[in-house]
Structures are given as structure tokens and as C-alpha cells.
Amino acid sequence: MRIAVLRGPEAFEVVEAPVPVPRPDEVLIRVAVSGVCASELEPWLTGPPAGEERHLGHEVSGVVAEVGADVTGLAVGDRVGAWVTERGFAEYVAVRAAYCVPAGAGPLDLALAEPVACAVNAVEAADVRLGDDVVVIGAGFMGNLVQQLAALRGPRQLVVADARADALERAAALGATRVVDVTREHLPDVVRSLTDGRGADLTLECTGTQAALTACGETTRMSGRIAVVGYHQGAERTIPLAFWNWMAFDLVNAHFRDVGVIMRGMAVGMRLHAAGRLSLDRLVSHRFPLAEIDRAFAALRDKPAGFVKAVITFPEAG
Known part of the structure; x- marks a missing residue:
């Protein structure tokens, strides 16, 4: 699979990596979209310490591709938003099943459960x-x-x-x-x-x-x-x-680190989104393929006319 690795200031490199193997309580998600969050702008601008690398990306939605042996309530093909802390700018990500919420029937690039x-x-x-x-x-x-x-x-x-x-x-x-x-x-x-x-x-x-x-x-x-x-x-x-x-x-x-609070917010947000009470239709303004991830971050930095939110898309997963 392909994954974006931050090597230096404003410098991602897209590399090949093994597809993660989900643990018994995890699912493997085929990523459809990963949002570019303002909290990641500073790390992109400054880069990791010399000799190190970082795997950013935490606003993930996609399709369940594999389920761990102990997972119930999720099945291959389910559309979900997920809470992950890193490695979201990749074609696949493994995440605990408990950290997934239903993404509804709408476009996955609008099902940004974590920022919601x-x-x-x-x-x-x-x-x-x-x-x-x-x-x-x-x-x-x-x-x-x-x-x-x-x-x-x-x-x-x-x-x-x-x-x-x-x-x-x-x-x-x-x-x-x-x-x-x-x-x-x-x-x-x-x-x-x-x-x-x-x-x-x-x-x-x-x-x-x-x-x-x-x-x-x-x-x-x-x-x-x-x-x-x-x-x-x-x-x-x-x-x-x-x-x-x-x-x-x-x-x-208004910042939260308790996982239970985060997951409740994701569930509530996706319920409102699915019901049409919370619209993201006009809010995802810029879409980029993984190969152009640095352009996505530059758009967040520069905020060109009409900019609201940039996402990295993997259309083959939708």
C-alpha cells in the first residue's frame, strides 16, 4: 500500500509499506478520505527532528476491508468514520472496531467524523x-x-x-x-x-x-x-x-483527549449528518490525491479564495 511519510519541512514522501494486519479487536479500513487538519499544519511546516519521520493523518473515513477475530457489529463492506491518531494518510489503516462509527449512505468525503x-x-x-x-x-x-x-x-x-x-x-x-x-x-x-x-x-x-x-x-x-x-x-x-x-x-x-468523549461526539455528529441536520456539502472545498499531499497542506497554509477544507482522497475505496 501507499502511505505518506513526513521527512522534513513541507516535505512528504509517498512510499510503499505493508498493509497492516488487524489485531483481534481491530478492523482494517480501506481509506476513502483523510482530512487535512489545522492541528497538523505546524508539524508539516517545521518537519520532524533531524533523522526522524512522522506519519500524520487522523481524520479518516472509509470501508471495512477485514475484521479481526473478536470483532462483532462490523462487517466487510461497512462504511465508517474512524478515530485514529496517526497513519491516516495511507490506503489502509488498522483501527480498533470500538473506534469506528457508521458513516451513513452519503459521500464518504463528507463523512469526516473526527472533526465533526x-x-x-x-x-x-x-x-x-x-x-x-x-x-x-x-x-x-x-x-x-x-x-x-x-x-x-x-x-x-x-x-x-x-x-x-x-x-x-x-x-x-x-x-x-x-x-x-x-x-x-x-x-x-x-x-x-x-x-x-x-x-x-x-x-x-x-x-x-x-x-x-x-x-x-x-x-x-x-x-x-x-x-x-x-x-x-x-x-x-x-x-x-x-x-x-x-x-x-x-x-x-473546547479540546478533548478522553476517548469516550471523542467517540460520543463522533456518533452524535454522524447521526446529525445522516439526518441532514448538519451539512458538510459546501465545506470540503479542495480534494487532492495522495501524491499531491504537500499541495493540500499548502492550501491549508495559504487559504486561497474559496478554501474551507482540504482532504486527501482515495476514490477507488468509495
Whole structure:
């Protein structure tokens, strides 16, 4: 089989490797799609330590090709989303059967169960409440997912902010009550004008940038909630902690490492997706074959016009 191996900065090599043999509690998945996650951008940019290599890829969906001796509830031919921690940029991956969820009947390149789980768990942890005034900072892939899921909770205002016109157009189409181009409008002023001067009950930061983190404290009301959904990597971030203390913000780290939480989020997300309550139709914008994986990561880095999400596809598996 073919697998992408990160050898250096911005340098994958596609090599031949043995097809994994599933253990008794595992299944072998013929990968149909593997998403390019923002959390993997920094490792791609910097490369592994000298003399080492890395096997990235954790947003996998595909078709069960083989089942281990102890596996029940899954069969060859089943379409699944899977939670894996590495080696997802490959034609096959072995994974515990317990870490798979049904992917539904739709296109597998839209059944991105792992990132959907991140959004599901973030919205649940942030505790969006009926009638809340909610701000989502960032209208990229994760922001779009969070926006849709927050809308299911019944907020009064659902304001989405970004600097890109195409992203704001997409957020409006997904049902935002107000979009804010932060290059033209002052987000805190807009939010106050919509909330009787109070500020947002909840602000969800979905970009992983310092500017968005700073804006959270400026848009959220006293004793409101701030959820850090974006993945922060690279340079250290700063916040005016004395002000945030004074404002009595409820801070939510919307990142999860407990496998049970991740799997529940995947199951819930795929149920909503299969039922048409969570749409990914416009969110997978760039598709690349495995041989062009560096181009996929470059698209994530550069965010060309219309970019939302890049995936690596293996069409023969679908």
C-alpha cells in the first residue's frame, strides 16, 4: 500500500509499506478520505527532528476491508468514520472496531467524523442555551460546523465574524443572523448594538489566532462564557488576565483527549449528518490525491479564495 511519510519541512514522501494486519479487536479500513487538519499544519511546516519521520493523518473515513477475530457489529463492506491518531494518510489503516462509527449512505468525503466530533463536543461544553446571544469568531471549516451546531440550540443572535468575504457569504448562507467583516467593522461595537449594550453571552473562538482570542474578551458580557475552539500552535498567546478575572468570564477549553468523549461526539455528529441536520456539502472545498499531499497542506497554509477544507482522497475505496 501507499502511505505518506513526513521527512522534513513541507516535505512528504509517498512510499510503499505493508498493509497492516488487524489485531483481534481491530478492523482494517480501506481509506476513502483523510482530512487535512489545522492541528497538523505546524508539524508539516517545521518537519520532524533531524533523522526522524512522522506519519500524520487522523481524520479518516472509509470501508471495512477485514475484521479481526473478536470483532462483532462490523462487517466487510461497512462504511465508517474512524478515530485514529496517526497513519491516516495511507490506503489502509488498522483501527480498533470500538473506534469506528457508521458513516451513513452519503459521500464518504463528507463523512469526516473526527472533526465533526470536535465541533459537537465544543458546542456541548460551551453550553449554548436557548435565547443566548452567541458570537462565532472564524468562519472556516470548524467555525462553520460550530455555527450550525450552535444554531440547533436555539440562540437569539448568532453572529459570525471573519476577514474573508467568501467565508462570510458562506456563514450567511448557513443561517447567521449577522455577519461581521472585521476588516470593515468593529466587532465589539456590532455585538453591543445587537445585545442592548451587554455583549455576547457566549463567544466561540474558532481560528487559533491571537487576534481572535483578544476579540473574545472585547465581545463577551460580564460573567459570560468564552470557548477556545481554535487550535493554538506556534507562538505563545497572551490575554489580559486581570481584565478577564474582573469580567468573571467562564472559560471553556473546547479540546478533548478522553476517548469516550471523542467517540460520543463522533456518533452524535454522524447521526446529525445522516439526518441532514448538519451539512458538510459546501465545506470540503479542495480534494487532492495522495501524491499531491504537500499541495493540500499548502492550501491549508495559504487559504486561497474559496478554501474551507482540504482532504486527501482515495476514490477507488468509495
